[in-house]
Amino acid sequence: MKQIKVGIIGFGTVGAGVADILLKNGDVISSRAGVELVLARIADLDITTDRGVKVPAGVLTTDADALIDEVDVVVELIGGKTVAKDFILKALNKGKMVVTANKALLAEYGKELFAAAEANNADIYYEASVGGGIPVIKALREGLAANHINSIYGILNGTCNYILTRMEQEGADFAPILADAQKLGYAEAEPSLDVDGFDTAHKAAILASLAYGEWFGLGPVYVEGIRNISQQDLAYADELGYRIKLLAIIKQTDGDVQVRVHPTLVPKSALLGNINGVFNGVFMEGDFLGPSLFYGRGAGREATASAVVADLVDVGLNLACGSVHRVPAFRAGKLYKNVLPISEIRSRYYLRLAVRDESGVLASIAEELSRRNISISSLIQHEVAAEDGTVPVIILTHITQEARIVDAISAIEQLPEVVGEVRRLRIEDI
């Protein structure tokens, strides 16, 4: 049986998981794949801390450069965009195969890395970069290869989904739940990458690129995070039959593509509305396939390691067959017309306003919407007034253009009966 020498650079959480799965499940891997993945080397600056994995003697090293020379496949699990990039380019330049989970690096420097792979007859696999254990990259590159992709809706960040789920279930606000999530290890001390939507944006950029045949980078990705979601928004959404999820939305309408990341009202009856806690889910619709959904753990040591090893199996099979670029890291081939700016997207909207409890206020608001051809699909006004004497009004609209709703909101905010800012969220009836 063909032996493939695997070298891991970065012995952190996922690195330890990959070592663990290679050591524990070597029998299953050989049995199913017919190749033997040998854990040859692990490089890290710190090779003394116990990671809970018994690594055979001689595997650990601090010399990542030497590792690259000694193995067939380099698994980059350092993260970040500096050293990680250097090591990947070094490996590719030596014709080594690369497996990485580094979404930030791929989203930003994908073109450069893929060109290096192409030039050196090497491959880059990156299943673990999006959706952890969910095989969404493989699905887009292989399973759905015959489909025009109509839409992709993804819950791609476990931290945000965990926070939103707890806020909803406990009727709590963002700040205390974030603090608790940090204490429990579900959120980083510096949470911006997750809660401001950037991590989801990296993943959205990768999925959009695979779906539409151009490596977009982050340029076309519109991003809003979840910091401004209040417990009230979750409660009203619930009352109206929705949950709020941080979604990556990638879709084409009349050949134009939109790529956006923002908190979104999703029907409670939709499968995506029922993906809670740290789990991820990706809904994809192909023109022939129809709707499909993948669900699983989006992060964490073991699920991510499972995805990395799935890539290693692919690389191993390629090496065993002597084939390179069988499924290249990325095959360009434009499958869309234009990328829509956020102002031109069309959506349904949720608006939350604080109004003075005076007669005629709803008429004034409705008038501003109607003047811009925005029609209301439902409206809630409860009798309970806030401490400042205002009453909350919740409006759901039918589909309209983003630019129109923005315009309507600024007009509504000028109305004397409306207090403060209008809170606006988008709705997707998946």
Add this chain to the structure above:
Amino acid sequence: MKQIKVGIIGFGTVGAGVADILLKNGDVISSRAGVELVLARIADLDITTDRGVKVPAGVLTTDADALIDEVDVVVELIGGKTVAKDFILKALNKGKMVVTANKALLAEYGKELFAAAEANNADIYYEASVGGGIPVIKALREGLAANHINSIYGILNGTCNYILTRMEQEGADFAPILADAQKLGYAEAEPSLDVDGFDTAHKAAILASLAYGEWFGLGPVYVEGIRNISQQDLAYADELGYRIKLLAIIKQTDGDVQVRVHPTLVPKSALLGNINGVFNGVFMEGDFLGPSLFYGRGAGREATASAVVADLVDVGLNLACGSVHRVPAFRAGKLYKNVLPISEIRSRYYLRLAVRDESGVLASIAEELSRRNISISSLIQHEVAAEDGTVPVIILTHITQEARIVDAISAIEQLPEVVGEVRRLRIEDI
């Protein structure tokens, strides 16, 4: 770009779908896969009926034998176990690659077909045989290759799921909904293959084989269909927080494997409990991956065609790389100890009894259960009596062994206060 000549044998629903997708989405396929899938030939006895696809002149033929000689890949879409098998063997014996959706044939004659493929340096791909558009075969063979599979729960038959969903939503019994489903084309005139669970059993046999490394055939598969499910069962399940689904259950406990197909109570809160209508869903748990779920259309012209073309892309990539048996049709390698007979499985149970409204009846029933160490997790007895004066009692048990519940049921059926048979269903708290 490498051209792959594709020949389809069987111009029925799926055959027409495959032709359609190759003709309409050739640009996407070439763009994503880097190979060109050319619709070279379609063979059928009837080449005059309009299938709604404009096939280029010269493609249609009645001569399937000649087709095999003229193409690189043979797509078998005749179905059944006689002619289909002959054509597949003929193709393999000529070293042609084969793609098929024929679960019945694979479940029963897989070993023979795979041996012919092996002997002739050819490949067989069969993604469309299970779960239609859901890439579950690829996931098991590639994406989850590094995982020991703890469990697979599948809703794999769209007809049964459609019938059960309508029964539940309309409060109707099996017979009238089946009749209507037949009128609407969702069920065959001869519905046994679907509603008696055999189709699901074929698919369960394939998934179990891939998960545990032995081509089982139908031998170890326990099968019950949905004919006996009544509107009452669905209503009581609903009251208790469950839906009833026809599930394929494949799991290992302490290294022993069980493969069974039967109607099952599934929590309404579980994702699998929310897969309704003609849709399919497969829940899989790997030791590293953790829980995952795939959802999509399980049948129908377009979704099945999408899966067939995904296989054609794989075959095309193999041919372009000159690699055969990269992922062989099946790689044996036993990953379990024994197959458990149904009497030895452990499960929770739902029991529905009709009892005379007399004092002491519940005590007698509880006594029979308790004597066999079966404990009750919930019990419903409503005041409403049936026409015959009996009262329905619903009991949910904790986990126990099948043999024990069978024994308890025969004892309970002997009790003078219990009228008729005890209705028994299994529960899975996924």
